[in-house]
Every structure is written in C-alpha cells, then in structure tokens.
Amino acid sequence: MAATSLVLDGPAGAPLQEQLAEALRGAILAGRLAPGTRLLSTRALSEQLDLSRNTVLNAYARLLAEGYLVGHTGSGTYVARELPERHASVRRAASRGPARGLEAEPPALSRRGAALAAVPAPFDLARGIPPGRMAFRLGVPALDAFPSELWGRLLHTRWRRSWGDLLSWAPPAGHPPLRRAIADYLATSRGVRCVPEQVLIVSGSQQAMSLAAQVLMDPGDAAWVEDPGYFATLGALTAAGATAVPVPVDAEGLDVEAGLRLRPDAKLAFVTPAHQFPLGVVMSPRRRQALLAWAARAKAWVLEDDYDSEFRYVGRPLPALQGRIPDARVLYTGTFSKVVAPSLRVGYLVVPEALVDAFAAARGFAGLSSPVLEQAVLADFLTQGHFNRHVRRMRVLYAARQDALVEAARRELKGLVDVEPTHTGMHLTGWLPEGVDDRAASARAAQAGLLAFPLSQFRLESRGRGALMLGYSPVPEEQMDDSVARLARALR
Structure with a gap:
C-alpha cells in the first residue's frame, strides 16, 4: 500500500x-x-x-x-x-x-431505526476474529469442558419420549417444567422470591432488557445505566425510544446518589450488582438499600442482571437483590449462555406477579417462544442434578484458570498490564499504565490473534485509566502461558 x-x-x-x-x-x-x-x-x-x-x-x-x-x-x-x-x-x-x-437512494429509516442502527452491537467487537481464536474472549464458558456426551443422551431420551409434544406450539412464557426447575434453582441458590408462574423463558439477557424497556417505559422516559457498563442496554433503550442516563460506577457499584442528581425521575435502572460488568465490583449493602428505596419512592423499577453469579470462588454466591425485601420493585434476569453454552440461547426473566400477564403477552409478540426441545432438555439437565454438578466442576476449573492467568501475567506482563485476582466471575481487568490507549493496546492484541476488549469500549461518559478485559474461562491452563506471552510481545 x-x-x-x-x-x-x-x-x-x-x-x-x-x-x-x-x-x-x-x-x-x-x-x-x-x-x-x-x-x-x-x-x-x-x-x-x-x-x-x-x-x-x-x-x-x-x-x-x-x-x-x-x-x-x-x-x-x-x-x-x-x-x-x-x-x-x-x-x-x-x-x-x-x-x-x-x-x-436507500430507504429512509425512522428516527428510532436510525438511532438503533448506530448503536454498537456486541458482535461488532469480535468482527473479523475467527471463532477458533478464543483467548481472552469475554463471556464464553469452557466449551472444551462441555458435557457433550451427557447432553447428547438427554437430547436423545427426551426426543424419543416426547417428540410428539415437542413439535407443537409452546406457551409464550416458556416450557412449564423448565420454569418450575428454574424457580426451584433460584430460590435455593440465589434467594430469589418467586413461583414458577413468574418465570418467563427468553432468548437471553438482551431480550429480557428489551422486554423490560418496552413494557415499563414510554418514549422519552429515562433509565439509569452503569458507566462503564454492558453496552447492549443502549440497544434495548433505543428500540423503546427511551433515554439512557450514564451513572458512574465506583468501588461500591452504581453510584445511586449520582443517579439521583442526574435524573431522579428515571423509570428503570439496569444494574449488575453481584459482579458489575465490566469492572467486577460488588454492590455494597448500603448502595443496594439506597437503590431499592429509590425504586419504591419513585415507583421506578430495577432490572437486576445476574449474568455470571454462579462462579464465585470464595464462600457462597451473594443473595440476589430481588429477594432482599418482600415486594421489591425488581425484575431479575439470568442466562444459561455463560454456564452451559452461548448457542443454547435460553435465559430467564423473573417479574413481579402483577406484571406476569403483560410480560407474557410482550414475550409472545417478540417471537412466540424459545425452541421447545432445548427447553425440555435443559429442564432435565436441571432436575436430574446435572446442572449443579456442572457448575461445581466449572468453579474448580475457572478458579484454576484464573490462577494460571494471574501467575503468567505477573511473570510476563510486569510493567505492561496490572492483573489482580478476584473472587468471582469469568474475566479479570488488566489495568494499563497511565496514559496508554487501551484501544490501541487492544488492536495490537488483535494482531496477535487475541481478543482483549478495551475498557473504554464500555464507557459512555466516564473517563479514567485504560484497561484490557481478559476472559480466562475459555483458555485451557496449558495454553495460558503461551497466550499471555503473546500478549506481552504484542504490547511491547
């Protein structure tokens, strides 16, 4: 050139x-x-x-x-x-x-359509990176440890026993046995207060966010979003014609007082209190109480995204915000994409009883229902105890992979990236030296075949030290040293 x-x-x-x-x-x-x-x-x-x-x-x-x-x-x-x-x-x-x-002369889009088309989509960050290059990719489980033989047996058995029923329409809210299994699991593992009728099966947390924005907000209404935070919430709000209000995140999680100064009249708040994405901090009890008090006082709603709470390596997972007090104005969402496999595309949304009918109707218009066979197999996976055993194995595996990343980083990345261990999650934040552009560092990593997202990609208005997001869950221990060494060579 x-x-x-x-x-x-x-x-x-x-x-x-x-x-x-x-x-x-x-x-x-x-x-x-x-x-x-x-x-x-x-x-x-x-x-x-x-x-x-x-x-x-x-x-x-x-x-x-x-x-x-x-x-x-x-x-x-x-x-x-x-x-x-x-x-x-x-x-x-x-x-x-x-x-x-x-x-x-391309057709003119609506104002909302043009705004939606301009919102960066999650997959845009990984565009051009071949699927096999998984080192440090965010939100991907250990697919090399997926229980493929067990899943195949469950799939075969379920199809053989129930194929006639599985070819018919499913209720928009989801396969009833799966809704019961999820309600039981959330009550025992996360302290969520719900009955099966409150559980809606969705295609993932993105659809849960979209439903919440469409059902609970009018065009022009404001919603608090974490900054930095999960940028896909912008798509959900834009599609609903709502306004995103970036609220800063600090060591205690979402700064509720800052949100009150910015837009006390917000109708919805999107939060990740158990493991803030992407910084990884845990929302403090004081902030949790303040957030719930604001929602009750303002008649607003909180959408709690509990995207990877299963993976806590010290003590038990923290109770969900949704179950903290009776009648909390909280909707709770989670996904099996990060625990089982991304292609499964099954998640869940727990809504207050008074909202069940409205959300079930909206879910029906959003695509009738999720594939029934996958829901039925997943229900068997939960009720037969395989899910809990799989989570326990993954906790041990991910803790070992995190240790391997931290050890390799301290050996290879000294002076280049500061990586410290955490007690939960599937990724670590690798802080760069002051003044280093994390987008440029991410580009250098991409040239080495590594997908290390820059922290600035998740910022809306906040500024601060640059960092690379290092997902360790998809990287086998025996490949960690080489992956970290390649990152070190790229950044040097």
Missing part, C-alpha cells in the same frame, strides 16, 4: 486518527485496497505520513473493531475478506456499475 494514495481531508478539526481511519476505510470501500491486502506496519505508515505512531495505532484499532481489518499473528494487518454487512451494498454497486432504485 502506498502512503501517497491516502489523503487526510476529514472535517475541519477532526482528530488525525479519525481522518486516517476514514481515508483507509474509503480506500477499502472503493477497491483501492483489495480484500486480503497486507497493510504497512504502524511504524512504517507513521513515518511515511509523518504522523505519530499512536495516531496510526488508533486508526488501525478502530478499523479492526469495525471489521474492515484483521490481524494475523506474526504477519501483520490485512484488509478483511468479508467487509461489514452494512457496507456490502456499496461494494456490490461499485462492481456492477451505476446504482439504481433502492441502492442509489
């Missing part, structure tokens, strides 16, 4: 890294940089364009995250062979000649 072919002529005042990213993106979409083309190294390009190397690193990081570039360990950065779908029509039109009809 010739540097002289790039023209940095972005909007006046735009940062140079944005101008460079736009120039590279334009060259890719115009075909001047063909799929599979190897780009110059960041050092070489910075010298040819007389830019700082950090500027080039940041531009590459942006295009890696957007899916225009991919990194290959030891060989450099390349133009992706499959470009993002939202620009596929541009490439097809260029190859066929003048565009006509919808391609020449």
